[in-house]
Amino acid sequence: MWSQSQSVSPRIVEAPFTGSTNADLVAALRSGEDWPHLGVLLTRDQRSGRGRLDRAWTAPPGASLAISVVLDLSRIPVERRGWIPLIAGTAMAGSAGEQLAGVGVKWPNDVLVGGRKLCGILAEVATSDRVVVGSGVNTRMTAEQLPVETAASFASLGVDVDEDALLAGYLARLGGLAERLARGSVRDEVRESCVTLGQRVTAHLPGGGGITGIATNLAEDGRLEIDGQPIGVGDIVHLRNAE
Known part of the structure; x- marks a missing residue:
């Protein structure tokens, strides 16, 4: 199922269901489990997801894809780590944009398509050198299942999403942006995808x-x-x- 993504990530684990992929992965790292950079825990049935400011995030089973990714912070200076949610949003917007038109990033952590929310991003520090970046993507949610009028999904836009291509593109872009962040500025890349600017x-x-x-x-x-x-x-x- 995840053949394209496995060429990018050294470890992908799919849970049949869970409360929160972010919470599970943060707990695993804090307990000493050895998760590599760009390691992924994902599920299509997340039952107690959280968004920014601890807001609840739920979706019917099979209607969305919850993805949590480990990033190694050891080479990223502390003063640049505030960019992490933004590079994650930029990476997801770039990958989703291969299958949808009009995708961009709303500062600081939402991915929009045509002005409506397709995906949210939540970054959580797990250890001194690891952060978990979670994203919840509305993949197969029907128009009737969308929680608010300002939300969108691939399915509601008439697109049968290729989830493996979406994940592989996201991971490749996220890894590349994290590497550039370790070396210097990512402002130009993020600015290019940020639809908030100018509004x-x-x-x-x-x-x-x-x-x-x-x-x-x-x-x-x-x-x-x-x-x-x-x-x-x-x-x-x-x-x-x-x-």
Whole structure:
């Protein structure tokens, strides 16, 4: 099933079902299990998935693909590690874009197609030199199964997704971007795929309140600049898409 992906990843484990692939892989690494760089735990039946800010993420069995990948941080300087969710989103957008048109990254961790959410990204530190990057991709979810009007899936767009090609392309791009991040800047690559840039947005900040303006750029550390002001954490609303 995963023949293309196995040419990229040294270890792929598919669980018939689980609560959370991220939680399982983080626990495995913390218990001392030896998972290699680009090792993958995945399932088509994740029952207690979590998104950013600890939000619940669920889907009917078989309707989505939950993928958790181990990244080796040992060669990536600490000050560059904030880019990891962004390179994961960029990698997934690039791979999904081989089967869908109009795919891009919404800062900091969503993959959109035609302005609707196809995939979310969640990066969790497992150990001092390992991070687990989780992604939940809406693959075979029907239009009726989509949780909100702002979501999309391959199936709802009339595409019978090749999951092996999707995973293989994602892993190859993620590995390449992680290598470039270890050597230097990935800002140009991420900026090219980031559909938030140039849009009028509102950033809802964790402590309350918000900032509205034009998303003008990405800072050197991956923060989003809104009218020149860098934002490190916040829920971003694309106002043109929200109208």
